[in-house]
Amino acid sequence: MEFFERFAIPHPSPAIYASMVAIGLTVIAIIAGLTYFKKWGYLWREWLTTVDHKRIGIMYLISALLMLFRGGADAIMMRAQLSMPENKLLDAQHYNEIFTTHGVVMIMFMAMPFIMALMNFVVPLQIGARDVAFPRLNALSFWLFFMGAMLFNISFVIGGSPDAGWTSYFPLAGTEFSESVGTNYYMIALQIAGIGTLATGINFMTTILKMRAPGMTLMKMPMFTWSAFITNIIIVFAFPVLTVALAMGTLDRLFASNFFTTNNGGMDMLWANLFWVWGHPEVYILVLPAFGIYSEIISTFARRNLYGYKSMVASMVIISLLSFLVWVHHFFTMGQGAFVNSIFSITTMAIAVPTGVKIFNWLFTLWKGKIVITTPMLYSLLFIPLFTIGGVTGVMLGMSAADYQYHNTMFLVAHFHLVIIPGVVFAMLAGLTYYWPKMFGFMLNERLGKLSAWIISISTLVAFIPMFFSGLDGQARRMYTYSEQAGFTMWNMISFVGAAGLAIGFALIVYNIYYSIRYAPRDIGSDPWDARSLEWATHSPVPEYNFAIVPNVDSTEAFWDAKKKGHKLFKGELEKIHMPNNSPIPFIMSSIFFVWGFSFVFAMWIPLIIATIGIFGCMAYQSFEKDHGRYISVEEIKETEEKLGGPTV
């Protein structure tokens, strides 16, 4: 009996039972639907076994959108609970689980796959490649991320969610103070997803270094590719730290080691240090690709080349270096003394300089331009003022003596939401709208798109600006309730209104997708935005091989110059194209990883050992498999190109 008790929810509530039923019904509906419409084969051939970077990008995108709503539901519940003093909507335990999963889901399973989606879809197209360097590894990265996300998400119906915050600080997250399996889920699910991310880092570094089209030197790469390149370098340096920290946490929780415990020589702040040595670069892993997206969009719709290309690149390189030198600012209050705090205070504020350079370069890109305000451009233009508010409050937080007052308060919460929402989420929504026609061959409705951009921007301000004030009034973060005398009521009520506005804005995006699928015109050509870089030089939707002939590049804006100056992009004759074959291994291996993770969470050693053997079996099979890929014949290419409407330039 004791064995089964661990799978029960420690403190069930009607909402959790309802979710269980909903999950069950959804799974049944998906299985029934696939069977009824005879789509199992299609799903397997075209998606589950695909190694095509575009399809992998789209799968990342769908996962990210699903997780956005999962994390958003958490957010709404939190704001609702805090909208009134002494509210009884959620109890402390439930609230603790919700803010923990909100943070983890939004950072690891929403923002990360969103940038992965855009990097996967766009980078190979921008550099004129046929796929990434290691297509099969790319599929493995996606499926590991996906299985990690699923494992994390079942926690709230099987065994209980983690409840020690998304930062999961030990010793609170240790077995001494968190007995349920919740934090095991955190450790193992992030580990599995993290391996996937690390593989992506290696994959994209290699792709960008080795697979650029002829003529595209590093300093002729589009800015998004530059940002992706630097991001992936940061990933390769930062993620191993997370891997090690999670492994140590797992050892502490499941094998009674004492890295982070309160006794036997454990060090409580060791986890916090390791976590933020990864965690701060992680912020830049999210925000640099977003900056790349903005650079593309702002230059496209200002109808001008990006201002200060070189300083844009330099600022990203400097940001990537500084990102590893500031982690202590997450705990100025640890007691390390005035000297150490002074150093980290200065490095932290120094990041404002390269970031400021980027903001000014975007502003100067508008200068002498011919600005067209489309939905992606609207997001980018709204990003600048909102992100500036978030950014300058970051400088304020970098003042370490003052940080003793901001730390752990709603002021901090306001700051990082005003950085991440305009910085990352707006960029992803802008990127989604911008690349949608390239992905699916039709555009999202502009009126609905602009309306949702306005609603989301204004709601962001309404939701988060009040937190600066409640923070300065002494409201600590992560409090599930407060008394009426505390004086936080008004601020929190306003925040709740903003959160509701955000929900409406995001719902409108979903409606826009539905509306556009039904009504949007399909004959939009391959370059609906009059854009500047190579991804727009091929058809929409993009054929499997990306470019019939590999493009020849001799400027930073290859496609624009081809359109305006008559540079010839596609030289030479059609030749047969070598493409990688689909493979079931990434999907199967990741599924086994799911079983491995689940067994690990519940310390079921026999299934764990069997799954481990399965994983190594997959790797062995993969190593000995002889697969030389396949060729697409010239006739087939001609046929496809004809069907897609002939040459684009």
Place this chain on the structure above:
Amino acid sequence: MKLKSAILFLVITIATVLTGCEQLIVLDPKGPQAETQANDIIISASIMLFIVLAVFGILAYMLIKYRASKQKEDYEPPHIEGSILVESICVGIPVLIVAVLSFMSVQSNYKVEATPAGYEDKEPLVVYASSSAWKWHFSYPEEGIETVNYLYIPTDRALEFKLYSFGTISSFWIPQLGGQKYAMSDMVNTLHLAADVPGEYMGRNANFNGKGFAENTFNVTAMPQNEFDDWVEEVKDTASPITEEKFDELLEPGHLGQLTFTGTHLDFRPAPEGEHGGHNHGSSSNEDDSDEENHEVHDHEDHDHEESEHHH
């Protein structure tokens, strides 16, 4: 013009809200450390407001002047590479601002990490503040008394809080007297505070530590030294002594009201400093470790010179 009105709305909101700032407790300091911090906050916020307005201004200018609708149909935007001069200004101004703020920040760091200015002449009152799930224990070793969840302090005298935890990491925070600092199980942190004026202040644990976190608060009452002395006398006359058994009971997870004892738990449950510190720094079971490790022990003790009475 939607954007303009949005910006206007924003500026008005910020202005109205800022005028109401005096009521925010962090900006209503009652001690020198909190005052240093409030000054930093106000000055940095003002400089930042200037930057925000500059960015908003440039953005508005670009949008108004270079909208496609404002331009001739056949206008072709020029190709402009960067300009060394413009970009140097974009680097130079932020560098200057960051330099000014860094200077302020470093100066304040040394202020908040030392006995508050103007209080150096009097011997500070040492209070051991330790956290357990979800309470605060305050031991006054010189006075020989201990309280739970409330703190009496004298005004016009420096306070030295020795912070540690009986479990998770907590953060000791009295916003109106000064910013917070962590209380951890394996070491003792020192937080320097002082109260200028008598009054009641809110104190709490600011670092999330589980189910009882929201209610993990304590009351602070600052009073003149003579009233404080009277209170100490009264406690000594009326309260019962704290015993190891009683203290273990108090450590059980849960919430307690305000309690008062004579004696302190430091006698039977010393704070994790000096020879009692974590990380194996000379805990008694490790006495016969190698020389190398003993050497480390001494290094560590040198840093903790304040606690000299414990090991000399």
